[in-house]
Amino acid sequence: MNFKLETKNLTVKYGEVYGVKDISLAAPHRSVMALIGPSGCGKTTYLRALNRMHDLTRVANVEGEVLFEGKNIYDEDVNPVTVRRKIGMVFQKPTPFPTMSIFDNVVAGLKLVGIKNKTLLNEVCEKALKQAALFEEVKDRLNTAAVSLSGGQQQRLSIARALAVEPEVLLMDEPTSSLDPQATLKIEELIQSLKKDVTIIIITHNMQQAARVSDKTAFFYEGNLIEVGKTKLIFTSPEKKQTEDYITGKFG
Amino acid sequence: MVGLLCISTVVVLLPLVIIMVHVLVEGFSALSYDFFTEELGSPSRAIQGQATGLVHTIIGTIVVDTLALLIAVPIGIGAGMMLSEYPEHPLNPTLRLMNDTLNGMPAILKGLFIFVLIVKPMGTFSGIAGSVALAVVMLPIIARTTESALQSIPWTIRESGLALGIPRWRVVLSTVMPAAKGGLITGILLAFARAAGEAAPLLFTSFGNNYLPNNWYGFIFSPTDTLPQRLYSLAISPYEQWHSMGWAAAIILFLMVIFAFILARLLARDKFKIQA
Amino acid sequence: MDPENSQLKSKGNFRNKYTDALYKWLGDKIFTFVVVGLGATIILVTLGMALVLFFEGSGALTEFGLFGFIKGTTWDPAVQMVFGAWPFMFGTLVTSALALAISFFPALAVAIFSAEYAPGWLAEIIDNLIKLIAAIPSVVIGIWGIFILAPWLRDSIYEPIFFWTEANYPDMLHILGNPMGYGMATATIVLSLMILPYTTALAKDAIKAVPRDQREASWALGSTRWEVIRMAVLPYARGGIMAGAILSLGRAIGETMAVAMLIGNKNTLPFSIFGAGATMPSVIVNEFREAVESLHLSSLMAIGFVLFLIALIVNLSAAYIQRKLSIGGGQVV
Numbered sequence: 001m002n003f004k005l006e007t008k009n010l011t012v013k014y015g016e017v018y019g020v021k022d023i024s025l026a027a028p029h030r031s032v033m034a035l036i037g038p039s040g041c042g043k044t045t046y047l048r049a050l051n052r053m054h055d056l057t058r059v060a061n062v063e064g065e066v067l068f069e070g071k072n073i074y075d076e077d078v079n080p081v082t083v084r085r086k087i088g089m090v091f092q093k094p095t096p097f098p099t100m101s102i103f104d105n106v107v108a109g110l111k112l113v114g115i116k117n118k119t120l121l122n123e124v125c126e127k128a129l130k131q132a133a134l135f136e137e138v139k140d141r142l143n144t145a146a147v148s149l150s151g152g153q154q155q156r157l158s159i160a161r162a163l164a165v166e167p168e169v170l171l172m173d174e175p176t177s178s179l180d181p182q183a184t185l186k187i188e189e190l191i192q193s194l195k196k197d198v199t200i201i202i203i204t205h206n207m208q209q210a211a212r213v214s215d216k217t218a219f220f221y222e223g224n225l226i227e228v229g230k231t232k233l234i235f236t237s238p239e240k241k242q243t244e245d246y247i248t249g250k251f252g
Numbered sequence: 253m254v255g256l257l258c259i260s261t262v263v264v265l266l267p268l269v270i271i272m273v274h275v276l277v278e279g280f281s282a283l284s285y286d287f288f289t290e291e292l293g294s295p296s297r298a299i300q301g302q303a304t305g306l307v308h309t310i311i312g313t314i315v316v317d318t319l320a321l322l323i324a325v326p327i328g329i330g331a332g333m334m335l336s337e338y339p340e341h342p343l344n345p346t347l348r349l350m351n352d353t354l355n356g357m358p359a360i361l362k363g364l365f366i367f368v369l370i371v372k373p374m375g376t377f378s379g380i381a382g383s384v385a386l387a388v389v390m391l392p393i394i395a396r397t398t399e400s401a402l403q404s405i406p407w408t409i410r411e412s413g414l415a416l417g418i419p420r421w422r423v424v425l426s427t428v429m430p431a432a433k434g435g436l437i438t439g440i441l442l443a444f445a446r447a448a449g450e451a452a453p454l455l456f457t458s459f460g461n462n463y464l465p466n467n468w469y470g471f472i473f474s475p476t477d478t479l480p481q482r483l484y485s486l487a488i489s490p491y492e493q494w495h496s497m498g499w500a501a502a503i504i505l506f507l508m509v510i511f512a513f514i515l516a517r518l519l520a521r522d523k524f525k526i527q528a
Numbered sequence: 529m530d531p532e533n534s535q536l537k538s539k540g541n542f543r544n545k546y547t548d549a550l551y552k553w554l555g556d557k558i559f560t561f562v563v564v565g566l567g568a569t570i571i572l573v574t575l576g577m578a579l580v581l582f583f584e585g586s587g588a589l590t591e592f593g594l595f596g597f598i599k600g601t602t603w604d605p606a607v608q609m610v611f612g613a614w615p616f617m618f619g620t621l622v623t624s625a626l627a628l629a630i631s632f633f634p635a636l637a638v639a640i641f642s643a644e645y646a647p648g649w650l651a652e653i654i655d656n657l658i659k660l661i662a663a664i665p666s667v668v669i670g671i672w673g674i675f676i677l678a679p680w681l682r683d684s685i686y687e688p689i690f691f692w693t694e695a696n697y698p699d700m701l702h703i704l705g706n707p708m709g710y711g712m713a714t715a716t717i718v719l720s721l722m723i724l725p726y727t728t729a730l731a732k733d734a735i736k737a738v739p740r741d742q743r744e745a746s747w748a749l750g751s752t753r754w755e756v757i758r759m760a761v762l763p764y765a766r767g768g769i770m771a772g773a774i775l776s777l778g779r780a781i782g783e784t785m786a787v788a789m790l791i792g793n794k795n796t797l798p799f800s801i802f803g804a805g806a807t808m809p810s811v812i813v814n815e816f817r818e819a820v821e822s823l824h825l826s827s828l829m830a831i832g833f834v835l836f837l838i839a840l841i842v843n844l845s846a847a848y849i850q851r852k853l854s855i856g857g858g859q860v861v
Contacts, residue, residue, distance in 0.1 A: 051415060053411060053414070053415070055340070056339070056340055056410075056411075056414075057339065057340055079553055080414075081414075081417055081418075081419045081420070081553070081556070082417065084414055084415050084416070084417045085416070085417025086417075087415075088415055088416065088417075089411070089412070089415035090412075090415075091408050091411065091412055093408060095406070095408045095409050095411075095412040097409060097413070097427045097431070098405070098409070098431040099427075099430040099431050100427075108413070108416060108418065108426075108427070109416030109417060109418055112413075112416075112418045112422040112423075112426050112427075113417070113418060113419070113422070158412065161412070161416065162412075162415065162416065164416075165416050165417055167417075171415075253754045254645055256637075257637050257640055257641040257645060258641060258645070260634055260637040260638065260641070261637065261638045261641045261642070261654065263634070264634045264635070264637070264638050264724060264728075265638070265654070265657060265658075267721060268657070268661045268721065268724070268725065269657070271661070271664065271669065271672050271721075272660075272661070272664070274672055274676055275664075275668055275672060278675075278676075326566065327566050327569050327570070329566075330562065330563050330565070330566025330567060330569075331566050331567040331569070331570045333563050333566075333567075334563045334564055334566065334567035335567070337563070338560070338563065338564070341564060343564060343567065343568065343571070346571055347567045347568075347570060347571055350570055350571045350574040350575070351570050351574075352843065352847070353574050353840060353843060354570060354573060354574045354577070356775075356778055356839055356840075356842070356843035357574075357577065357782070357836065357839050357840075358781070358782025358783075358784060358809055358835060358839060359782070359784065360782070360784045360809045360812055360813065360832075360835075361577060361581065361782075361832050361835060361836055361839075362577070364580075364581065364584075364812070364816075364829060364832045365573075365576065365577040365580050365581065368580045368584055368829075369576070369580065388573060388577075391570055391573065392570065395567075395570060419553075419555050419556050420556050420559070420560075421555050421556050421558075421559030421560075422555070424559070425559075445663050446663070448665075449663075449664070449665025449666065449667070449668070450665070450666070451665075451666065451667045451784075451785045452666075452784040452785055452809070452813065455813060455816070455817065456816055456817065459817075480665055480667045480785075483667045483668070483670075483671060484667050484670065484785060484788075484789065487667070487670060487671040487674050487675075487789060488674075488789060495675065498671050499671065499675075502667070502668045502671050502672075505665055505667070505668060506664065506665070506668050509663055509664070509665055510660065510663065510664075513659075513660065513663040514660075517656065517659070
């Protein structure tokens with residue numbers, strides 16, 4: 001088992017239209033993999049296939065294999081809920097649960113599956129908020145509404161919430177696109193420190209960000225995987241013309 | 253052009269305002285103490301000037317409408333959840349079509365349907381049959397408003413809940429439903445306002461009754477009086493005393509419906525303000 | 529089916545692992561089952577309604593045939609026991625179509641005024657008033673019609689016209705009919721008042737849904753406000769406006785109580801302008817509780833079934849028009 005999460009010939013179709021086609025890609029243990037490519041190239045479609053988010057749409061059809069530690073998560077006997085507990089996700093826009101306090105938001109993933117132990121929840125909350133570098137800012141008002149936080153704080157709250165359930169893989173879909181540079185920096189630092197425990201797959205539109213945070217970079221174009229390799233190599237000497245054009249800003 | 257539009261607006265709204273003014277004036281002048289304490293009885297009671305009223309109608313309306321809500325709210329909200337939360341379910345498009353169809357059907361057909369379904373087998377008109385008929389009127393409205401209330405909550409809220417490994421049912425019940433609460437209540441109030449004024453489905457189901465039943469369950473299992481159906485009977489009756497009682501019934505019904513309606517609008521507006 | 533896969537190994541002991549799995553897996557199963565069950569109830573109610581009306585009406589439909597029933601002009605529950613629905617279909621279609629024709633342009637005017645011209649506070653008042661009026665129960669409108677509108681129409685409109693015609697064109701009197709106040713004309717007027725707020729609200733929704741850039745593109749050409757409305761807003765919104773008008777027609781077709789109270793209730797053609805008539809819902813209201821003969825009951829149910837079909841067609845065509853005309857509707861003027 002060399003890879004934490006691996007896809008083999010993964011194809012996602014929306015009706016007759018291909019979202020992504022035949023993607024074989026692997027993320028090693030405790031690493032950061034960046035997915036780059038122009039808008040509409042299938043990055044998000046691919047990412048959402050990794051924790052069975054397409055289950056909720058009738059039109060999306062997933063073919064091929066997604067192997068989590070060697071086991072296909074689309075097998076009949078696998079419960080998607082368990083998959084998603086292992087493979088967390090952070091979205092483009094912050095998504096605090098609107099009716100819950102900061103505390104309830106962070107521990108939602110535990111509380112809503114029936115864990116009621118108060119001391120445990122407190123511990124987890126504090127740990128997750130610290131991991132997400134948010135604890136110092138909110139420790140005095142854990143019981144206020146989560147929607148009262150600023151955008152950057154809300155996004156870090158979303159990350160803390162995802163971390164609280166101790167996922168082994170974290171999927172991030174442009175987590176910093178709606179944030180200011182300072183908040184972006186904080187989240188990039190966070191990604192670096194998380195790498196110790198978690199495998200991260202991150203979509204980004206920001207080339208510098210991909211170069212800064214990732215170990216491995218995959219370039220998507222029009223639903224196909226064009227090139228994948230060590231980040232350093234991709235950004236210094238890409239093999240494919242399209243990759244070079246994209247990272248040098250000729251299109252996209 | 254502005255002037256023309258302005259004038260036509262006034263011309264259009266005027267008769268509608270006149271209706272409201274007439275109902276209010278005629279209705280309030282017809283209200284009396286007896287109206288709320290006496291039963292109707294036979295026409296001779298009113299003609300001889302004895303005390304009559306519609307206490308049995310008011311209680312009957314409360315019973316029938318409450319039961320209708322108890323039936324319609326869980327089913328309607330459940331159906332609305334299915335419409336909104338299970339877009340991938342194979343029955344979803346069918347439900348949408350059927351719900352819209354049901355919503356567009358004249359209420360009188362719902363009365364005929366429940367007559368065949370409940371009144372015929374029971375062998376008697378009854379309050380509960382009226383409740384079920386009103387519930388059928390409410391159902392598609394509640395389902396639709398529930399759907400749009402749930403849809404107003406961003407889809408990403410559900411996805412981030414699922415991404416935490418929370419099972420779907422908990423995501424819906426604990427994160428989506430609480431956030432949509434205001435919209436759900438608004439929808440129920442609107443459905444109530446619509447159904448409470450309907451007489452057509454009640455004529456062949458709860459039928460009507462001039463007297464108070466002997467015991468409380470008489471309101472449920474025997475023919476029961478309700479305001480809209482009683483108002484109709486009074487208005488087409490040949491007795492002048494009953495006509496004025498009809499106006500009194502009209503004002504009560506009017507106020508009840510309008511109150512529910514205004515409450516719904518206010519709730520909807522407050523919700524909007526919070527979001528804005 | 530093992531909900532918890534061995535290779536997706538979970539932390540915690542055996543018991544925790546399985547209660548946890550049960551909670552997630554079984555919980556979702558039960559929840560889906562309940563929600564889908566509740567949704568299926570609505571499907572069953574709708575289908576059940578269609579089936580019940582069909583089977584209960586099948587007695588009359590087999591006796592006269594569907595088209596025979598629809599085309600039959602005699603409705604005689606007393607002597608001949610012959611039932612034809614045409615008088616009521618005629619009454620329904622004429623009153624509803626006229627009501628829509630009367631109310632459509634005024635409703636559109638109000639919608640345009642409140643959406644495009646009125647300042648915010650006034651638009652809000654008009655909106656709330658319109659929706660409030662739409663919420664008034666049909667029976668309340670009915671009692672107002674019986675005791676206030678109908679007598680007024682009789683005294684100040686119908687009778688003068690009637691006497692004038694009597695003096696000048698006595699041959700035309702049978703077209704006008706008896707000006708007693710309760711009849712086709714009164715029912716049509718009340719119907720148009722009742723669907724007016726409905727049409728207005730739907731038209732306004734359609735106008736409000738026109739995207740800002742459509743308007744701005746037109747503004748940028750130096751158009752006046754009215755030109756913007758005529759060139760950009762109305763063409764774009766026409767799908768919604770037409771669909772709304774058809775939905776209002778559906779409302780008018782199904783409208784029962786106020787019509788039953790005001791139309792005078794006459795079962796035989798020909799109807800006259802001021803004279804009594806009947807519609808499909810009104811005849812059901814008037815005769816259903818008194819009907820004893822099974823063929824009579826069955827004929828009323830068959831009218832219900834035909835009404836169901838008409839309402840279904842109306843709703844489906846509104847949905848169709850909405851889809852057909854709304855997308856790209858702004859391109860062709």
